Amino acid sequence: PLLGELLLPLEHQRLNHIVFKIYVRLDEKSPFTMSNEGKPLVPVLDATNFINWRHRMANFLIEKDFDDVVGLDLDTFKPTKTQPKLSNETRKQDRKARAAIEHRVNDTVLTLISKCSTSHETWRSLHAHFHRKTMAVVVTALQRLVQTVKVEEIARIQSNMRLLVESDVTMADLPVAILLSNV
Incomplete structure:
Protein backbone atom coordinates (compact mmCIF):
# COMPACT_ATOMS: atom_id res chain seq x y z
CA PRO A 1 0.00 0.00 0.00
CA LEU A 2 1.02 3.54 -0.58
CA LEU A 3 2.02 5.75 2.32
CA GLY A 4 -0.96 8.07 1.68
CA GLU A 5 -3.38 5.17 1.99
CA LEU A 6 -1.90 4.27 5.40
CA LEU A 7 -2.06 7.86 6.63
CA LEU A 8 -5.69 8.35 5.61
CA PRO A 9 -7.13 6.07 8.34
CA LEU A 10 -4.83 7.68 10.93
CA GLU A 11 -5.93 11.17 9.84
CA HIS A 12 -9.56 10.02 9.97
CA GLN A 13 -9.06 8.74 13.54
CA ARG A 14 -7.44 12.03 14.56
CA LEU A 15 -10.36 14.03 13.12
CA ASN A 16 -12.87 11.78 14.91
CA HIS A 17 -10.97 12.35 18.15
CA ILE A 18 -11.05 16.13 17.64
CA VAL A 19 -14.78 16.05 16.84
CA PHE A 20 -15.38 13.95 19.96
CA LYS A 21 -13.43 16.44 22.09
CA ILE A 22 -15.45 19.33 20.68
CA TYR A 23 -18.70 17.43 21.33
CA VAL A 24 -17.69 16.69 24.92
CA ARG A 25 -16.73 20.33 25.51
CA LEU A 26 -20.05 21.52 24.09
CA ASP A 27 -21.85 19.03 26.29
CA GLU A 28 -19.98 20.33 29.35
CA LYS A 29 -21.37 23.78 28.59
CA SER A 30 -24.89 22.41 28.31
CA PRO A 31 -27.37 23.91 30.78
CA PHE A 32 -28.05 20.38 31.94
CA THR A 33 -24.61 19.23 32.98
CA MET A 34 -24.55 15.88 34.62
CA SER A 35 -24.17 15.33 38.33
CA ASN A 36 -21.38 13.17 39.74
CA GLU A 37 -23.49 10.06 39.23
CA GLY A 38 -24.01 10.87 35.55
CA LYS A 39 -27.71 11.66 36.00
CA PRO A 40 -29.29 14.89 34.77
CA LEU A 41 -29.84 17.52 37.44
CA VAL A 42 -33.43 18.00 36.26
CA PRO A 43 -35.40 14.84 35.44
CA VAL A 44 -37.47 14.57 32.28
CA LEU A 45 -41.11 15.51 32.92
CA ASP A 46 -43.32 12.58 31.97
CA ALA A 47 -46.67 13.63 33.51
CA THR A 48 -46.18 11.47 36.61
CA ASN A 49 -43.43 13.43 38.31
CA HIS A 131 -50.74 20.56 39.03
CA ARG A 132 -53.14 18.73 41.35
CA LYS A 133 -53.27 15.74 39.02
CA THR A 134 -50.31 13.73 40.22
CA MET A 135 -50.49 10.85 42.66
CA ALA A 136 -48.08 12.57 45.04
CA VAL A 137 -50.36 15.60 45.34
CA VAL A 138 -53.41 13.44 46.02
CA VAL A 139 -51.55 11.43 48.67
CA THR A 140 -50.21 14.61 50.30
CA ALA A 141 -53.70 16.13 50.37
CA LEU A 142 -55.07 12.95 51.97
CA GLN A 143 -52.26 12.97 54.56
CA ARG A 144 -53.05 16.60 55.47
CA LEU A 145 -56.71 15.70 55.77
CA VAL A 146 -55.94 12.79 58.10
CA GLN A 147 -53.69 15.00 60.27
CA THR A 148 -56.48 17.53 60.80
CA VAL A 149 -59.34 15.19 61.74
CA LYS A 150 -60.26 13.49 65.02
CA VAL A 151 -59.53 9.84 65.81
CA GLU A 152 -63.14 8.74 65.20
CA GLU A 153 -63.11 10.39 61.81
CA ILE A 154 -59.81 8.70 60.94
CA ALA A 155 -61.42 5.28 61.47
CA ARG A 156 -64.26 6.30 59.14
CA ILE A 157 -61.81 7.58 56.50
CA GLN A 158 -59.81 4.34 56.73
CA SER A 159 -63.01 2.35 56.31
CA ASN A 160 -63.96 4.39 53.25
CA MET A 161 -60.48 4.04 51.78
CA ARG A 162 -60.66 0.26 52.28
CA LEU A 163 -63.98 0.23 50.40
CA LEU A 164 -62.42 2.28 47.60
CA VAL A 165 -59.49 -0.10 47.29
CA GLU A 166 -61.79 -3.13 47.29
CA SER A 167 -63.94 -1.61 44.55
CA ASP A 168 -60.95 -1.05 42.22
CA VAL A 169 -61.51 2.69 41.89
CA THR A 170 -58.97 4.35 39.62
CA MET A 171 -57.10 7.52 40.59
CA ALA A 172 -59.15 9.51 38.08
CA ASP A 173 -62.33 8.46 39.91
CA LEU A 174 -60.94 9.03 43.42
CA PRO A 175 -62.34 12.55 44.09
CA VAL A 176 -65.82 11.49 42.95
CA ALA A 177 -65.64 8.27 44.95
CA ILE A 178 -64.61 10.14 48.11
CA LEU A 179 -67.51 12.56 47.71
CA LEU A 180 -69.99 9.72 47.14
CA SER A 181 -68.70 7.74 50.12
CA ASN A 182 -69.55 10.64 52.45
CA VAL A 183 -73.19 10.78 51.29
Missing part, protein backbone atom coordinates in the same frame (compact mmCIF):
# COMPACT_ATOMS: atom_id res chain seq x y z
CA PHE A 50 -44.58 17.04 38.01
CA ILE A 51 -44.14 18.05 41.66
CA ASN A 52 -40.50 16.94 41.85
CA TRP A 53 -39.78 18.14 38.30
CA ARG A 54 -41.28 21.57 39.01
CA HIS A 55 -39.16 21.96 42.14
CA ARG A 56 -35.89 21.00 40.41
CA MET A 57 -36.66 22.92 37.22
CA ALA A 58 -37.60 26.05 39.16
CA ASN A 59 -34.37 25.85 41.14
CA PHE A 60 -32.42 25.43 37.91
CA LEU A 61 -34.16 28.47 36.38
CA ILE A 62 -33.43 30.49 39.53
CA GLU A 63 -29.79 29.40 39.45
CA LYS A 64 -29.50 30.59 35.84
CA ASP A 65 -31.29 33.89 36.65
CA PHE A 66 -34.23 33.02 34.39
CA ASP A 67 -36.85 33.32 37.14
CA ASP A 68 -37.61 36.95 36.26
CA VAL A 69 -38.43 36.18 32.63
CA VAL A 70 -40.34 32.98 33.42
CA GLY A 71 -42.43 34.72 36.05
CA LEU A 72 -42.60 32.20 38.84
CA ASP A 73 -43.35 32.70 42.51
CA LEU A 74 -40.12 31.97 44.39
CA ASP A 75 -41.95 30.46 47.38
CA THR A 76 -44.38 28.14 45.62
CA PHE A 77 -42.87 27.88 42.12
CA LYS A 78 -46.31 28.59 40.68
CA PRO A 79 -46.52 30.90 37.66
CA THR A 80 -47.26 34.53 38.40
CA LYS A 81 -50.68 35.83 37.36
CA THR A 82 -49.24 38.27 34.84
CA GLN A 83 -46.56 37.65 32.29
CA PRO A 84 -43.35 39.60 32.89
CA LYS A 85 -42.69 42.46 30.49
CA LEU A 86 -39.94 41.48 28.08
CA SER A 87 -37.48 44.02 26.74
CA ASN A 88 -35.13 43.40 23.83
CA GLU A 89 -32.43 42.31 26.29
CA THR A 90 -34.65 39.90 28.20
CA ARG A 91 -36.14 38.24 25.10
CA LYS A 92 -32.93 36.27 24.62
CA GLN A 93 -33.07 35.14 28.25
CA ASP A 94 -36.70 34.17 27.75
CA ARG A 95 -35.81 32.02 24.73
CA LYS A 96 -33.06 30.32 26.74
CA ALA A 97 -35.43 29.68 29.63
CA ARG A 98 -38.06 28.24 27.31
CA ALA A 99 -35.46 26.02 25.64
CA ALA A 100 -34.23 24.83 29.03
CA ILE A 101 -37.77 23.84 30.00
CA GLU A 102 -38.45 22.14 26.66
CA HIS A 103 -35.22 20.11 26.91
CA ARG A 104 -36.48 18.46 30.10
CA VAL A 105 -39.92 17.25 29.00
CA ASN A 106 -40.75 14.08 27.11
CA ASP A 107 -42.20 14.10 23.60
CA THR A 108 -45.80 13.76 24.74
CA VAL A 109 -45.52 16.73 27.09
CA LEU A 110 -43.69 18.70 24.40
CA THR A 111 -46.79 18.54 22.21
CA LEU A 112 -48.76 20.26 24.99
CA ILE A 113 -46.41 23.24 25.08
CA SER A 114 -45.40 23.47 21.44
CA LYS A 115 -47.62 26.48 20.75
CA CYS A 116 -46.35 28.48 23.74
CA SER A 117 -44.28 31.46 22.63
CA THR A 118 -42.72 32.51 25.95
CA SER A 119 -41.24 30.72 28.93
CA HIS A 120 -44.05 32.13 31.11
CA GLU A 121 -46.72 30.66 28.81
CA THR A 122 -44.84 27.36 28.87
CA TRP A 123 -44.57 27.33 32.68
CA ARG A 124 -48.24 28.32 33.05
CA SER A 125 -49.36 25.64 30.57
CA LEU A 126 -47.40 22.89 32.34
CA HIS A 127 -48.75 24.01 35.68
CA ALA A 128 -52.32 24.03 34.35
CA HIS A 129 -51.96 20.53 32.87
CA PHE A 130 -50.20 18.76 35.73
